[in-house]
Amino acid sequence: MQQVFKRPTSLKDVQTHFCSGCHHGTIHRLVAEAIDKYGVQERTIGVASVGCSVFLYGYFDIDVVEAPHGRASAVATGVKRAKPENFVFTYQGDGDLAAIGTAEIIHAANRGEDITVFFVNNTTYGMTGGQMAPTTLVGQKTSTSPYGRNKAKDGAPVRMAELLAQLEGVAFSARVAVNSPKNLIDAKKQIQKAFQYQVEGKGFSFIEVLSACPTNWGMNPLAANERVGTEMIDYFKLGVFKNL
Amino acid sequence: MTKRLFVKGNEAVAMAAIEAGCRYYFGYPITPQSDIPEYLSRELPKLNGEFIQAESEIASINMLLGASATGVRAMTSSSSPGISLKQEGISYMAGSELPGVIVNISRSGPGLGGIDASQADYFQSVKGGGHGGYHIIVLAPASVQEMYDLTMLAFDLADIYRMPTMILADSVVGQMKEALIANKRPVRDLPAKDWAVRGKGGGEQRVVKSLYLGDGELEAHNWKLHAKYQALKEQEVRWEEYETAGAELLVTAFGSTARIAKTAIMMAREAGLKVGLLRPITLFPFPEKALLEQTKTCKKVLVMELNAGQMVEDVRLSVARDAEVSFYGRPPGAGSLPTPEELLEQIRKHL
Amino acid sequence: MAMITIDEQRCKGCGLCTIACAQKLLVLSDKINNQGYTPARINATDRCTGCALCAEICPDVAIAVFR
Numbered sequence: 001m002q003q004v005f006k007r008p009t010s011l012k013d014v015q016t017h018f019c020s021g022c023h024h025g026t027i028h029r030l031v032a033e034a035i036d037k038y039g040v041q042e043r044t045i046g047v048a049s050v051g052c053s054v055f056l057y058g059y060f061d062i063d064v065v066e067a068p069h070g071r072a073s074a075v076a077t078g079v080k081r082a083k084p085e086n087f088v089f090t091y092q093g094d095g096d097l098a099a100i101g102t103a104e105i106i107h108a109a110n111r112g113e114d115i116t117v118f119f120v121n122n123t124t125y126g127m128t129g130g131q132m133a134p135t136t137l138v139g140q141k142t143s144t145s146p147y148g149r150n151k152a153k154d155g156a157p158v159r160m161a162e163l164l165a166q167l168e169g170v171a172f173s174a175r176v177a178v179n180s181p182k183n184l185i186d187a188k189k190q191i192q193k194a195f196q197y198q199v200e201g202k203g204f205s206f207i208e209v210l211s212a213c214p215t216n217w218g219m220n221p222l223a224a225n226e227r228v229g230t231e232m233i234d235y236f237k238l239g240v241f242k243n244l
Numbered sequence: 245m246t247k248r249l250f251v252k253g254n255e256a257v258a259m260a261a262i263e264a265g266c267r268y269y270f271g272y273p274i275t276p277q278s279d280i281p282e283y284l285s286r287e288l289p290k291l292n293g294e295f296i297q298a299e300s301e302i303a304s305i306n307m308l309l310g311a312s313a314t315g316v317r318a319m320t321s322s323s324s325p326g327i328s329l330k331q332e333g334i335s336y337m338a339g340s341e342l343p344g345v346i347v348n349i350s351r352s353g354p355g356l357g358g359i360d361a362s363q364a365d366y367f368q369s370v371k372g373g374g375h376g377g378y379h380i381i382v383l384a385p386a387s388v389q390e391m392y393d394l395t396m397l398a399f400d401l402a403d404i405y406r407m408p409t410m411i412l413a414d415s416v417v418g419q420m421k422e423a424l425i426a427n428k429r430p431v432r433d434l435p436a437k438d439w440a441v442r443g444k445g446g447g448e449q450r451v452v453k454s455l456y457l458g459d460g461e462l463e464a465h466n467w468k469l470h471a472k473y474q475a476l477k478e479q480e481v482r483w484e485e486y487e488t489a490g491a492e493l494l495v496t497a498f499g500s501t502a503r504i505a506k507t508a509i510m511m512a513r514e515a516g517l518k519v520g521l522l523r524p525i526t527l528f529p530f531p532e533k534a535l536l537e538q539t540k541t542c543k544k545v546l547v548m549e550l551n552a553g554q555m556v557e558d559v560r561l562s563v564a565r566d567a568e569v570s571f572y573g574r575p576p577g578a579g580s581l582p583t584p585e586e587l588l589e590q591i592r593k594h595l
Numbered sequence: 596m597a598m599i600t601i602d603e604q605r606c607k608g609c610g611l612c613t614i615a616c617a618q619k620l621l622v623l624s625d626k627i628n629n630q631g632y633t634p635a636r637i638n639a640t641d642r643c644t645g646c647a648l649c650a651e652i653c654p655d656v657a658i659a660v661f662r
Contacts, residue, residue, distance in 0.1 A: 001596065005650040005660035018654065020632060021609035025654030043443035047310070048453075057451040063441035065313040066453035068336045071306035074298070078310025079441070081294040082268055082318070086443045104306070107299035181615050181648040188651075214609075221609035 008032035010041040012061050017052075021221020023211035023228075024052060026178045027120060028059055030188050031091070034195040035062065040087040047076040049101075051093040052126040070101025073108035076115045087198060089116040095125040098134040098158050105164070112169030112203045116194050119160060119206065121236065122213040130216030134158045137235055142216070157235060161208040165241035171203035173242040177210040179228040183238065190240065202244065210236055246425050253391040253418040254279035256426075257347055257411060258287070260395035261319050263429050266345070267293030268318035270307035272300060272326060275359050276415040277349035280321040301326040305333030305346070312337065312344040313452040315440030317399055321347035324365050325356065327373070334408050335374030338469070339454030341439070343402030345395065346380075347411040349418040352576030361414040361500055362576040366554035369412045370528040377466070379473050381409040381480070382527040384498040388422035394525070396429060401480060403434050405472055412527060414550070416500035416581065473529070482525040483534050487513055491520030493595050494538050494567075496559055497548040498524050500581070505548050508587035519591050527555070532562040539566040546594045548587060549573040570594055597645025597662045601635055605657035608632035612649035612658065618642050621649055 007013060011032035018024045035041050041062060048056035050069035057064035067075040072090035080088040097105050097119050108115065124142055125131040132145040135157045139148040149157075165173040172194055176187035190207060197205035210232050214224035251259070258280050261269070269288060271281040281297065288295045294311075298304035304320045311318040322330060327348045337344055348369065352362035372378045381401050383394040395411055402409040441450050456462035484502075487509055488494065497505040502523040512519045522538060524531050539545070545567045547556040556571040563569060572590040574582055606628065612635050613621045620643060624636040634657075637643065645662035 001598065001661040003659055004645060004662045005647040005658070007656045011656065015605060015630075016655065020607035021611065022654060025656065026652065029654075029656055040443075042445050045314070045441045045443055054455060057449070057453065061444070061449055063444055063450045064453070065310060065441055066336075066340070066451070066455060067309070068306060068332055071302065071309075071333070074303040074306035075310035075313075077296065077303075078268070078270065078307035078312070078318070079314055080310075081296065081307070082311040082314040082316045083442070086314075103299050104303050107303065111296075178652070181652060184651050221611065222614065225609075225611055225614070 008036045010035040010061050012059055014059065016059060017055060019215045021212060021214040021224055023178050024120065027118065027209050027211065030191050031118060032060060034192045037192060038195050038199050043085065044087040045079050045083065047072045047079065047090040049090065049092040049096040051096050053091050053093055053120065056091055070096050071104055072096065072101065073117060074104040077108050077113050080113055080115050089118060091118045093126065094121045094133045094135040098160050109164045109204050109206065110167045110169045114198055114201060114203055116198045116205045119208045120211045121208055122211040123232065124213050124216045126213050126216055137231060159236060161206065161241050164206050169204050170206060170242050171244040172197045172205040174240040175208040175236055175238050177228055177233060177238055179225050249424045249426055250421055251388060251424050252279055252421050253388045253413065254349060255283055256388045256392040256424050257395045258283035259426055260392040262287060262291065264317060264396045264399040266317040266319050266399060267291055268311045268316055270296045270298050270304040270320050272298050272304050272322065274323045274326045276351060276419055277321050277323045277347065280347060301329035302332065305330040308344045309333055309337050309342060312342040313441050315437035319345040323348065324350045324353055327365060327368065331374035334380060335376050335378060336454055337408045338378035338380060339376060340452050341406040342408065342452065343406055344408050345398045345402055346408055350412065350414050358576060360576045361416045361550060361581060363414065363499060363501060363550040364575065365412060366527065366551065369410055378469060379528050381405065381407055381476065382412050384412050384525060384527050385417055386499050386502050386523065388424050391417060392424055392426060400432055400434065405476065407472065414500050477529040480526060481529045481531050481534065483531040484523040484525060486521040488520035488522060488538060490518055491542050492518040493544045493546055493591060494542045495519060495521045495546050495548060495591065498527060498555065501548050501550050504582055504584055505587055507584040508591060511584060511588050512591050517591065517595060519595065530558045535559060535562045536566065539563045543567045544594060545569045546590065547571045551575055597643045598640060599637060599643060599649065600659045601637065602657040603634040604628050605655050606632060606634035607655055608634055609654065611652045611654065615648040615652040618644065
């Protein structure tokens with residue numbers, strides 16, 4: 001027998017700090033598989049953001065620059081402009097990318113920076129303990145929306161993949177999920193496609209990945225996973241919104 | 245014979261950056277520094293460099309962070325309110341030990357304030373304007389020639405000490421035209437950037453970061469940064485002395501104010517008054533020992549600033565036990581700079 | 596012929612593999628690993644098809660698949 005599934009080379013063989021049932025681990029692996037598939041490990045520079053994903057350098061065996069909260073796409077812009085021959089990606093959460101880093105992501109996308117952005121949407125601020133995020137669903141209770149997100153006061157959740165797809169500079173924008181085998185296989189395909197865009201120098205590629213946060217949702221891992229497939233996908237539709 | 249140019253201080257900064265090998269600039273328009281991005285937006289593309297007019301000061305300092313992390317020479321520039329926005333990124337760069345040059349052609353505040361010359365950014369420049377307790381190197385040019393020379397020096401110091409380095413000037417120095425000798429970049433032994441990210445390329449993983457969560461890690465990191473600040477105080481302090489021999493009153497001023505003070509001192513010397521000038525060129529590291537040295541013979545120090553009293557605190561810390569320190573300053577708002585006559589009157593008053 | 600191995604110490608007992616397996620061969624065990632979780636284990640190993648969906652969905656890369 002041959003081993004047909006194993007840890008990607010660019011993913012370090014270490015225990016992660018992620019909670020049980022958190023999808024970050026899965027998304028990390030899919031990104032690492034794409035790094036291996038395209039053979040770019042030796043020339044990849046990752047940009048870590050602030051949040052649960054800050055320890056990117058602890059899990060990926062690649063060079064990493066750590067960005068201030070929300071600024072990953074600006075940092076990646078600086079990296080890529082200085083080193084256009086390198087493969088550059090950011091990995092950001094929803095608070096990081098869709099709240100404090102909104103200006104940075106929109107303008108990096110609009111300039112069509114030749115970078116790849118992985119956006120992990122779990123409808124909450126994970127690292128700080130489950131506060132309301134720009135992607136928190138209407139009615140969802142969090143530690144700072146104890147009565148549920150109120151659309152009239154807090155606005156509706158932001159759909160980043162659709163929003164960015166409208167910008168001229170964006171070559172590829174898609175939303176995927178990793179909650180079921182079917183969605184996961186598609187996520188793998190789209191993540192690899194996002195890589196391909198940069199490898200071929202086609203411009204800015206964006207992948208939003210829906211993720212469970214069992215701990216801050218107050219759910220067990222299976223219930224949280226279920227929520228991704230029902231409530232989240234119902235509002236955050238999966239699909240490819242831009243594919244130049 | 246070396247050619248003399250007639251250029252603005254801001255242009256001299258941009259020219260020096262290019263001569264220093266800087267090919268990456270990230271900025272945002274703000275008066276009175278916009279000549280710098282305008283010049284570089286024209287010149288950098290000719291040199292295969294990159295110029296980005298960013299969406300904000302925050303984005304531009306983070307682009308600088310990213311570019312610097314790859315080991316290239318890069319720069320941003322702004323003016324006071326924009327520097328406030330950059331402080332977040334400056335703190336991260338300081339924590340991540342990244343070089344990079346930040347130019348502050350400061351204006352008056354607080355808030356939107358005004359666009360007239362001001363030295364009210366002394367605190368936010370030399371005291372670690374962002375969070376976390378750090379310093380950056382701060383150079384204070386007082387002429388167009390120094391705008392050029394100190395910008396080139398800033399790139400070297402940033403690389404040697406792996407620290408953000410700031411040029412702190414104002415519109416007097418930035419907007420005026422003076423003769424400039426555009427010297428070639430001095431040859432200097434610089435440390436290899438063996439920390440810069442480049443894609444592993446078969447080597448060890450490199451990480452540029454400021455997060456230290458392991459037990460004792462952050463304390464050790466902070467002591468390491470502190471040791472660099474001490475080394476700067478030993479090795480890189482720069483200042484100018486003018487007519488200090490036999491002075492009974494020592495005027496201390498930096499940048500634009502030092503120029504006016506110099507004229508006042510010339511007038512004072514002509515009138516037979518024993519007064520000299522010590523002009524800090526590095527604001528951090530501050531010329532503490534040079535000031536103390538002066539107080540062996542001169543017991544009165546008069547600090548002049550274009551603010552309500554900032555550098556005077558560092559002067560007092562340096563010499564308070566050995567000399568009487570007084571202050572004359574004007575916060576901006578009057579619409580005019582102090583005249584040499586006005587400063588001469590203060591000199592007479594304090595002698 | 597196929598088989599999987601589960602790294603019991605890496606497994607965080609989230610149970611996602613139990614819903615990914617079309618054959619329903621995976622269950623959480625009663626024992627506690629050194630992280631404090633109850634890791635997954637496989638029943639009726641002879642029925643494993645080696646489809647690798649359990650490994651794909653595992654957030655902790657704790658499953659290796661052989662065919």
